[in-house]
Amino acid sequence: xxxxxxxxxxxxxxxxIIRELKTLYRDxxxxxxxxxxxxxxxxxxxxxxxxxxRSQLFDEIAKNLAFGFNASELHFQFCDAVVNDLxxxxxxxxxxxxxxxxxxxxxxxxxxxxxxxNRDEDPVEVYTRPMIARIICSK
Numbered sequence: 465x466x467x468x469x470x471x472x473x474x475x476x477x478x479x480x481i482i483r484e485l486k487t488l489y490r491d492x493x494x495x496x497x498x499x500x501x502x503x504x505x506x507x508x509x510x511x512x513x514x515x516x517x518r519s520q521l522f523d524e525i526a527k528n529l530a531f532g533f534n535a536s537e538l539h540f541q542f543c544d545a546v547v548n549d550l551x552x553x554x555x556x557x558x559x560x561x562x563x564x565x566x567x568x569x570x571x572x573x574x575x576x577x578x579x580x581x582n583r584d585e586d587p588v589e590v591y592t593r594p595m596i597a598r599i600i601c602s603k
Contacts, residue, residue: 476513478524482532485525489545502546507553519562522554526568527603533593534600540588544572564603571595 488502511521529546532538547569554565575592578585 475515476510478514478528481510481514481525482528482538485546486542489542491539491542495541495545498545501549502553504553504556507550517559518553518557519560522550522557522562522565525550526562526565530568530571530596530599530603534596540572540575540592544576547572564599567599568596571599 484506485502488500489498507518507521511518514521514524516524526547529538529543533540533543547565550565551569554562571592574595575588578587579591
């Protein structure tokens with residue numbers, strides 16, 4: 465069962481969802497040591513409370529992650545963990561493809577590894593941050 469942060473009555477917006485996600489994906493806690501990860505039940509609860517389609521929900525979460533990361537309000541590890549855990553619910557969704565979600569996912573994915581085995585550069589700064597900045601500028 466989810467944590468049930470809902471701001472006003474049963475309505476949730478993306479900032480409410482991000483607040484809830486921050487309770488699951490805590491700074492300084494390695495991904496494999498997290499108490500729990502988001503679930504399909506969380507996604508369905510957020511979709512119902514927000515009134516969005518699943519595709520809209522994923523794009524709204526991605527947009528908030530991108531803007532938060534770009535403003536240095538959200539850390540890479542948090543954003544990366546969230547988009548990685550959302551991939552299963554996203555791929556299990558019929559209907560319109562959440563394009564913005566996949567753009568944001570790809571940007572965070574590029575920060576997960578050293579490119580061309582170049583350990584002298586930080587992939588988050590060299591790849592993810594500029595990709596997120598371009599996404600933000602296009603929205």
